[in-house]
Structures are given as C-alpha cells and as structure tokens.
Amino acid sequence: MKAALYGIGVGPGDFELMTLKAVRIISETELIAVPRTDEKEMTAWNIAKQAVDLSTKEILELYMPMTRDAQMLEQSHQEAAEQIIDQLKQNKSVAFLTLGDPSIYSTYIYLHNRVLEAGYDARLIPGVPSFCAVAARLNVPLCEGAQPLHIIPASYEGSFDYLDWGGTKVLMKSGKEFGKVKEELISKDLVKHTQMVECCGMPSERVIKDISAAEGKASYFSTIIVKEKEIVR
Known part of the structure; x- marks a missing residue:
C-alpha cells in the first residue's frame, strides 16, 4: 500500500457504522x-477492533x-506529527483512527495539515458523523426542504448566539458546559424542541428527551439536536 497518512473516521460508536473503505484501508495499512488521552482511553481503537x-x-x-x-496543544500536535513523519520516511502506510468524521472537529486534522506541509501524502477517509447517528437514533430528520443546518461547538464563547438562527441546530462539544447549555435552552424556551444522546452507539449510550430533567454533567460524547418546531416525542 502507498506510504501515506490516512485519517480514518470510524463513526460515532457503533462499529457497524464503519464504512467498507475504512475497514479496507485499516486492514491494508x-x-x-491511535490518539491517547491522559486517562489512556483509546475510544476509536476500541470501535475499530470490533470490525x-x-x-x-x-x-x-x-x-x-x-x-x-494552546501551548500544550501546539506541542502535542507537533510531536505527534513528527512521530508520523518518521514512519512515512520509512515508507510505511499509517492509519490514524478518529471518531466520527475526520473533517468535523477532529484533532486529526492538525496532524493532517502538518504532514502535508512537510511534503508527505495525507488523505481523509470519511466516517459517519455523530449528529447523523444521533438523528437516526432519535428517529428525526436533521433538515427538510430549504431548512438550514447549523453545527455549533456549544462550549465556546458566543456559541449561544447561534441558537437564535432559523433551522436545525446541532450542539457539539457541550459536555463540560452542559449546565450552561441547558440553562440557555430553558431561557430561550427551546427545551420542547430539543433532544440529546450521550455516547451514541456505545455501551454507555443514553437518550435524553427532556433536557430540563437532565442532571449533572454530560459525557464529552454528547450531541444535542434543537429543531425549529416542537419535537413529537
């Protein structure tokens, strides 16, 4: 197989949502x-190894x-890219496993860009995004007709302003700030338009149809869907 870096989306959690292309390239590289956190969790690896x-x-x-x-992230991204480039110099093919799709809020993309800038080959292999899997789990469409769809990183400053936009809003990265997100949805009278899924497709999956009743923190792997019209539950 050609020596290159392949950023492979393994989907949100259910290994059956991995694409045939993802499975083939992982098999051939x-x-x-594998990204590893401070807690030594390797979620993408645990999904892929089932397929x-x-x-x-x-x-x-x-x-x-x-x-x-920012400084810690810059250092970790640069060190990881250098480790990958060392392997590419040895003419090896490298598959980087990432949750969901590598083009949507993925840490992988920082390595992808560095590898390309260094003059090596890097390619994106798409995966099922978490919000598509969540919509399917909730049995609701994301958008219809001329409805716009907004993907919002909900734990960042200024993100709540987008809740006033028309169309469907998908709130990602809301785990640590779930309390503030819930308060904002309540204050804007959007609770009846909102549902959430934690860890979609994983053993710890939790469906929350009434955001106002949810207590405590939410998982990092939480996706909230806010519709224009009240959701039929």
Whole structure:
C-alpha cells in the first residue's frame, strides 16, 4: 500500500457504522496510529477492533491531551506529527483512527495539515458523523426542504448566539458546559424542541428527551439536536 497518512473516521460508536473503505484501508495499512488521552482511553481503537482484526498490527500511540491550553496543544500536535513523519520516511502506510468524521472537529486534522506541509501524502477517509447517528437514533430528520443546518461547538464563547438562527441546530462539544447549555435552552424556551444522546452507539449510550430533567454533567460524547418546531416525542 502507498506510504501515506490516512485519517480514518470510524463513526460515532457503533462499529457497524464503519464504512467498507475504512475497514479496507485499516486492514491494508502497516501501522495504526491511535490518539491517547491522559486517562489512556483509546475510544476509536476500541470501535475499530470490533470490525477489523488488529491483533497483528503495529500500534503507534499518540498523546492527545484533552485541554484548551494552546501551548500544550501546539506541542502535542507537533510531536505527534513528527512521530508520523518518521514512519512515512520509512515508507510505511499509517492509519490514524478518529471518531466520527475526520473533517468535523477532529484533532486529526492538525496532524493532517502538518504532514502535508512537510511534503508527505495525507488523505481523509470519511466516517459517519455523530449528529447523523444521533438523528437516526432519535428517529428525526436533521433538515427538510430549504431548512438550514447549523453545527455549533456549544462550549465556546458566543456559541449561544447561534441558537437564535432559523433551522436545525446541532450542539457539539457541550459536555463540560452542559449546565450552561441547558440553562440557555430553558431561557430561550427551546427545551420542547430539543433532544440529546450521550455516547451514541456505545455501551454507555443514553437518550435524553427532556433536557430540563437532565442532571449533572454530560459525557464529552454528547450531541444535542434543537429543531425549529416542537419535537413529537
């Protein structure tokens, strides 16, 4: 197989949502690069290994801290890219496993850009985005006709302004700020338009149809869908 970095989306959690192309490329690549957090969690790996035999694969663990510290992120991204480039120099093909789709809020893209800038080949292999799987789990359409669809990183400053826009709003990255997100949805009288799924497709999946009744923190893998019209539950 051609020596290149392949950023492979493994979907949101259910290994049956992995694409045939993702399975094929993972099977054919020599090296599997896996992001690892401070808690040593390797969620994408755990999904992929249910669809592909990874027992004989060479594994490259890349430290990816869950932080917003710009300096720490810059350092970890650069170090991970350098580790991958070292493998590409040896003419190896590398599959980087990432949740959902690599083009949507994925840490992978920072490595992708660095590898390309260094003059090496890097390719995106799409996966099922979490919000598509969540809409299917909730049995609701994301958008119809001329309805716009807005993908919002809900834990960032200014993100609540987008709740006033027309169309369907998908709130991602809301886990740590779930309390504030819930308060904002209540204040804007959007609770009856809203549903949420935590860890969609994973063993710990939780469907929350009444956001106002949800207590405590939400999982990092939480996706909230806010519709224009009241949702029939």
